[in-house]
Amino acid sequence: MKPEPLRLGVIGLGRIGQIHFSNLRGAIGNAQVVAAADPFSEARDLAANDGITTHATVEALLETPQLDGVVVCSPTDEHANHVAMAAQAGKHVFCEKPLDLSVERVQETLTTVQAAGVQLMLGFNRRFDPHFAKVQSVVRNGGIGDPHMIRITSRDPSPPPIDYIERSGGLFLDMTIHDFDMARYLAASPVTEIYARGSNLVDPAIGEAGDIDSAVCVLSFANGATAVIDNSRKASYGYDQRVEVFGALGMIAAGNERETQHQWLTATGEQRALPKHFFLERYEAAYRLEMQAFVDAIRNEEPVPVTGADGLQALLLGLAAQESMQTNRPVTL
């Protein structure tokens, strides 16, 4: 085990980069941020104000003495490049999802990582959500018998800006990719077939950008189970994140975390607080626990819990979903 704290650099200080940066600055044990890189000076100021050395380029960040690893939070189309550069410099890598939108590029990157002998963990944070992790462990320990049906609901409170949508790879590769990973995590069986339907109902600008904002996917698994995933870019009541697994001996579900847990009943009805507004609040614990898991795996020289191969499988499902929607038929994997 490495006795000193892990020395990490953060690449990209946008929405998700700031979460990992601030967790690594306080909530994560045995790690420290020693450098950050972002081409935009305003983003860099954030880290510089905290006394961290900042750089405009990844090349400069990788020169940091005794750097153990990097946390890649740049836009999706930069991930493969940044992962390969870090791996070739001998650094362990935590990379936000997705690794890339091209299967060939992902495979090339995984080969580079393997040749470099470093570890790569993918940021499928929902596996570390304490509620979903409980569902998974109950299913895995036989608590509901053989799983028959999985339901995953994942709806955002509002769509991201159009320029984000344009670079995102589309709903299946940007948003549903988390749910494909969750379905694989819960079913623990290979997906054999996928059927996807999608439409543009939330904002015409999303359609004009060539994307959809509402979708349903049906996945069949080798063990006979079926999963249904539904997504929307806009739920008027907030961030709707639920999973349910139904099996031969029972059912286990995890619902939304609410802003407060109260129940208010009067003669006219019942009121409850809305779900926590978005991913920053809902997955606050998950982001912390996933980063701690990365740090612990690297320090203890153990395999990271979510691998590049998991990233590749989720990408293959996203591409198959796109093909299914375009051809209006199920796609075999």
Ligand SMILES: NC(=O)c1ccc[n+]([C@@H]2O[C@H](COP(=O)([O-])OP(=O)(O)OC[C@H]3O[C@@H](n4cnc5c(N)ncnc54)[C@H](O)[C@@H]3O)[C@@H](O)[C@H]2O)c1
């Ligand atoms: N796991 C999750 O829950 C989750 C949530 C949000 C985003 N993400 C993923 O994280 C990635 C970033 O998303 P975001 O919402 O934070 O985007 P963002 O646009 O808010 O932030 C990206 C940051 O990267 C910087 N950047 C651009 N080019 C760079 C380069 N060459 N080197 C270093 N930094 C560079 C930008 O200046 C910006 O500050 C995306 O791939 C997205 O899919 C994951």
